[in-house]
Amino acid sequence: MSLLFRYLTRNNAFILLPTLGVGIGLYVLTDLFERLDNFIEAGLSAGMVLTYFVVKTPLVISQILPVIFLLSTVIQLCLMARNRELTALQAGGISLGVVANSMILCGVFWSCVQLGFSEYLGVAGERESARIWQEEVRKKNLAATVLHDVWFADGDWIVSLKTLDPKAQGTGFSGYELSEDGLGIERIVQASSFSAAPDHWVLRDVRVYTPAAFSQVVQPELILPLAQDPETFRLVSTTTKPQQLPLWQLGEAIEQLRSSGSNVESLRTAWHAKIAYAASILVMAFVATAIVSWKDNIYIAVTLALVVTFLYYAVYTLGTTLGQRGLIPPFAGAWSANIIAAAIALWRLLPLLLRRV
Known part of the structure; x- marks a missing residue:
């Protein structure tokens, strides 16, 4: 492990973690303001409201981690460009492609973190938060459904x-x-x-x-x-979301429902979407490096990153919706946003990644 790689990954973590904290805070505050009237009408205690948001936090982390990684990586590379660190590296014979490789490895690491939060803590937290919302707020007895x-x-x-x-x-x-x-x-x-x-x-x-x-x-x-x-039939009920099952259990449910003659296009799309969303962090590493290689002004680069995030989620939502409705194959629906974003970023980065030090 080179000194440069350790330096880049450490700086990436120092920027990403505070940014992630801010993102979680904004997400929770927005959700609190939207649901505050419901909590008050249901007479929930402050402890129950706190529990609702605590158990939901792992799911929030798994949802916002791709955009947080994109923003933190763009900020990191822009700061390096402003401090002439990128110029110094290039003067020493180290191209931006080497820096991009380090960011890609960081993307692989955070993709694994996102998948872990999503499939372990996130799944358990989503179930518990959904139970609190339905039983404590909506006063529905899910056990009697x-x-x-x-x-x-x-x-x-x-x-x-x-x-x-x-x-x-x-x-x-x-x-x-x-x-x-x-x-x-x-x-x-x-x-x-x-x-x-x-x-x-x-x-x-x-x-x-x-x-x-x-x-x-x-x-x-x-x-x-x-x-x-x-239990697999509860996946097709209106109150159950495929996201509330871990990846492996969702796969087992798909096979059982398929053998029973049920339409599983929606569930297959959800299965692919879980993996595709985790892989989106790796894609964001390509996108961030491509943005900074084109324009290293921090204000322009961050604005462009936000625009890319909006477009990515628009394509991702459209693709998964079409896949769930059976209009396109589940794999294409879940992975279309990643494929498009990676193709555009690689078109910009490929000469840099192939350049020898």
């Missing part, structure tokens, strides 16, 4: 549920077992109630119909080898 009219496929079974509660229990089970060729129905199973376990479902008050034999059997209980996890 019941889904209605759920359909899914599992192996040879097509299943319909009248109700499904958060405890993986419900009423109105109707299951249709398909024949081996998939063209007929071997059995029809109906039950007044059921409960789901990880590898089987227990049905109660059961009636089994066999169309080929024109027979009917009544049983007090029946166990079916269904592997479908009922």
Whole structure:
């Protein structure tokens, strides 16, 4: 690890951390002013309000870290240019491309930090803050939320549920077992109630119909080898966000819902968007270096960085929206902003990155 790299990364952290603190403060104050009336009407204590914002802070960090990294890197490079440090480096035979490589490595590090906050602390904080908002402010009992009219496929079974509660229990089970060729129905199973376990479902008050034999059997209980996890269906309810699941759990839910015949374009886009947003910090390293290589005046460079941030989020939002609606592939929707920003920045930086020291 060279002395120059240590110097650049240390300065980057010294600028980024205070800037991040200011960003968190502005975000929290804005959110507080927007929700203050709701907190007062709900009669929340100061401690509960504080808890709401404390548990939400990791999510806030993961959301604003890309723009904070872009601004801090632009400020750092502009200060180096104003202090003639970049000129001294170039006079010593060290091109801006070497500095850009160090900023890119910083971007890789902060991308990992963002992903960690987003998928660990951020997920837990988002769930808890959503619970406080719904239960303490909106006075909704999320534990009592019941889904209605759920359909899914599992192996040879097509299943319909009248109700499904958060405890993986419900009423109105109707299951249709398909024949081996998939063209007929071997059995029809109906039950007044059921409960789901990880590898089987227990049905109660059961009636089994066999169309080929024109027979009917009544049983007090029946166990079916269904592997479908009922919790995955909460992803398609209006109160649940895909962002409230870690990356790996969201991937598992996508596979289960896909096998059950559900449309998973929205969830696949959300899965790609999680990775793309973390990778955006690496892209911002290219963008920041490209901006300063073109104009190292701190006022112009920071203004341009803010404009780039606005355009990036506009393209990112548009792409994810189109991907969630199935108008473009999920990968293209989630990664379009990164690809466009990186392509423009590399067009400016490529000669610098290829230049030998």
